[in-house]
Amino acid sequence: MSTTTGKAAESAKVQAGPGTAKSPAAGPKGSRRRRKPSLGMQNMAGWLFSTPFLVLFLVFMAVPIIATLVMSFTDFGLRNVTHPLDANFIGFENYTKLFSDEKFLKSLFNTAYFVVVGVPLTIFLGLAVAVLLNNGIDRARTFFRVGFYAPVVTTIVAVAVVWRFVLDPSDGLVAGLFSEVGLTAPDFLGSETLAMPSMIAMAVWRNVGTVMVLFIAGLQAIPTEVREAARLDGAGVWQEFKGITVPLLRPTMLYATVITTIGYLNVFEEPFVMTQGGPSDSTLTVSLNMYREGFNFFHMGYASAMAYVLFVVIMGITVLQLRLLKDNTK
């Protein structure tokens, strides 16, 4: 949350609770004195400052989220775009239909595949790059950091053009390397078995930068005294990494894993621009399937149900990750 101007806002922030719990240094004494007499005023100010956000949130998030939920229990279709009230309530029919829909199950499987392979790869490579850039290369550090981060800020369309060139079976970069050693490159995007791994490779390449930045920040937050102390005690590089870096990076690791997982469960752009879900639905993800049901076929009710199933899956996995990974830190 961004801090606003004025003392009222500052103390309102103290009131806010969880965020301030970690920083007792903020001086509860001073603010407590001011808080008492003008509690109502502060509340007012707080609400006032939050109004722009709240209005936007309500209009663009809360209303659609609820509308989608309502819609997921209806047969909302094309006709209902102009006559929304004609949509019929059909209870859980959309949801039950989902689990006998081969295409949906396939998209669910594809998404799971993407996450299970993609997340560990991204986290591992992100960490590796961060550690290397934090310790190893001194001279060109900025250059490499920018280099690894560039894919993150590049538009997916540009990325798609580059990757298509790289993977092109007849005159792409990879095909060139294959023919150097006298082999024929496989048709990465045209093969049902290779299309998904190709998507994953592309997504990992794109997202390693984000994870790397998180880990670099985490690495730099580790106090140098701790490292020095370890070194004085005769710890080697590996011991230092295992005994200090990894445990102290746990919170960062948790965060990076959770957001990468959420991002990958939502994967949409890569298959959308590269394969349109093909060949034979082998790269059809839940998000892409949802988009097509909703905007190509106008099965809005069905697509909404899909959105909620995905939401529940994401929430479940996130809660699970938080539990598992947090317990480990104790």
Next chain:
Amino acid sequence: MPRTARTASVGIAVALALGLTACGSSGGDDVAADKKQTLTVWAMGAEGEKLADVAKVYEKANPNITVKVTPVGWDVAHQKLVSAAAAGTMPDVAQMGGSYMGEFSELGVLEPVDTKTFQEKDFFPSGWQQGEVDGQAYGVPWYVDTRVLYYRTDLAKQAGITKAPTDWKEMQDLATAYQKKAGTKWGLSIQPSGLDTVQNFYSFLYSAGGEIVNDKGEAVIDSPEAVKALKEYGSYFSKGLSNKSVPPGYDVVKDFGNGRVPMFFGGPWHVTLLNEGQPQLKGKWAVANVPTDKSSVSMAGGSSLVISKDSEHKAAATQFIKYLTDAKGQADWYKRTKDLPANTTAWTSGDLANDTDLQIFKKQMDTAKASPSLPNWTEVTDKVDQAIAKVTQGKASAEDALKTAQSQIEGLVK
């Protein structure tokens, strides 16, 4: 996060729709054509930009009318039109692709065509059909397109063939000869899978006498004709004459230019693309009518002009559309855009009558077949796309793939 954004946009559409149910048939108070008024027009892509010039000419002749043209990109056109329909903010006049027609008439936002002003006999039959839903015309044909066979004559000569292929056998022989004798990478470029693969399949399907849905609205995609067409289509892949993986957004013009792909089915716009993008090819390629099985039938595409049901300027809109779709307006439009006139009288003079390449298009247009205007046509063709993909990837026989598609489509067309 993308998911949230998409969920939100679906929701917004509903929220908007819920808030604006007031829209619908208000119609009534139409402004007379000779009153001072502003006409709002949406047109897509290149047409949108060129139409603004025509609008200026029109305004000079009709000073009481201001035409406000908004060019809309093809990529966002569908979504924008749906949103506008939901919100009741459709423009007075809009350009619409044939495939949109069923959908938008289902939405109830289109004004039926005034058949006294616009007559079916003036247009190509398939052009007119595209604007029709259940026998009722909603769109006036503006321009048409169809696919014909583009082939490299220089490479054909190298392969020892000097005439254009006229039937399926000659086409496959030519494809083989290109590959074997002229050393091209592929023989024919057709799409193996992905969205709208069916567009490439149409010229096989229709030429064999098959259809997806017949005149009575019944699914007939498992007919012997359709099976035969898909077998032929699939044979190009099993024999290695066509590429099994074509990425979305593939540019066939480039590969036609460098000789990797010596044959493809293309629309009239490819003439301009080839002349401008591959000038070195001049005189080294030609167009031919779709090779026959039973006959030579290609798909018909193009755009119609529609008037919004809620428009208060229907009289003026009708006049403007009349101006754009009569013989003179159509010939002028061809000069500006190279879009093929939907009005057949426009073809009887000038460039259109004299150019032999254009006559090939004309001949193809005479028999070309338009897709039925069903609201869920995209979903129907998606099933055919899947069947084609199964065959081209060697996953199923044409019979089995089409049997599956048939049962799926039966469930969609009721």
